[in-house]
Amino acid sequence: MVKLILTGAWVCIVTLVTVYFSVVMATAPADHAEADKPALELSKGETITVPVITKGKVAGYFLSKISFMLDQKKAKELKVPMTEYLTDALYTMLVGNRMVDIADTASFNLDDFRAKVKEDMNKRLGDEIIHDVLVEQLDFLAKSDTRVGGGNDEMKKPVKIVEGTPAEGAEAAPAPASAH
Numbered sequence: 001m002v003k004l005i006l007t008g009a010w011v012c013i014v015t016l017v018t019v020y021f022s023v024v025m026a027t028a029p030a031d032h033a034e035a036d037k038p039a040l041e042l043s044k045g046e047t048i049t050v051p052v053i054t055k056g057k058v059a060g061y062f063l064s065k066i067s068f069m070l071d072q073k074k075a076k077e078l079k080v081p082m083t084e085y086l087t088d089a090l091y092t093m094l095v096g097n098r099m100v101d102i103a104d105t106a107s108f109n110l111d112d113f114r115a116k117v118k119e120d121m122n123k124r125l126g127d128e129i130i131h132d133v134l135v136e137q138l139d140f141l142a143k144s145d146t147r148v149g150g151g152n153d154e155m156k157k158p159v160k161i162v163e164g165t166p167a168e169g170a171e172a173a174p175a176p177a178s179a180h
Contacts, residue, residue: 039072040131043082047137050094060142066090066117069132078125086121093120108161110135 050062068086075082114133121130138161 040069041072041075042134043068043070043075043086045090045134045136046083046087048087048091050091052140058143060140060145062094063137063139063141064094064135065137067134067136068121068130069134071129071131074127074129078129089121089124090117093117093124113138 045065045067047063047065050064052059052062070082078085114135117133118130121133122128140161
């Protein structure tokens with residue numbers, strides 16, 4: 001009988017000590033390293049079409065969809081609609097720049113492109129707000145491949161330069177309707 005009481009007391013003591021340390025560890029203050037990391041937020045980009053101008057004429061169009069991982073606190077301090085502001089800044093940066101050699105799309109370096117976009121966007125924003133650039137789509141459509149005069153001829157597919165996965169929470173684009 002005494003062994004049974006001592007065993008029960010032992011189990012109660014071990015249980016109480018375990019619960020006490022679980023509660024203490026769960027309510028412990030967070031590490032300072034975690035507090036220093038910025039809270040990141042996804043800013044979904046819009047699909048934009050950027051004309052490629054060669055020798056004063058439109059040679060084709062870049063079709064791109066680029067999203068950004070932003071520092072939430074710094075982005076809110078700007079008090080501007082971030083999606084529209086970033087789309088405008090991206091369009092302004094890409095128009096006229098020869099970031100992709102159309103004749104040799106295989107030599108395109110995605111990491112260099114992301115770094116350049118991040119650097120230029122942060123310079124325009126005036127602070128390190130953008131932490132990552134997410135390229136969902138980057139295609140080139142030559143002017144000669146577009147429909148001319150509204151005929152029933154099929155439009156050619158754009159040249160895929162980069163094809164990523166859609167950002168989390170983004171809806172898939174509907175399939176284009178057939179002209180037949």
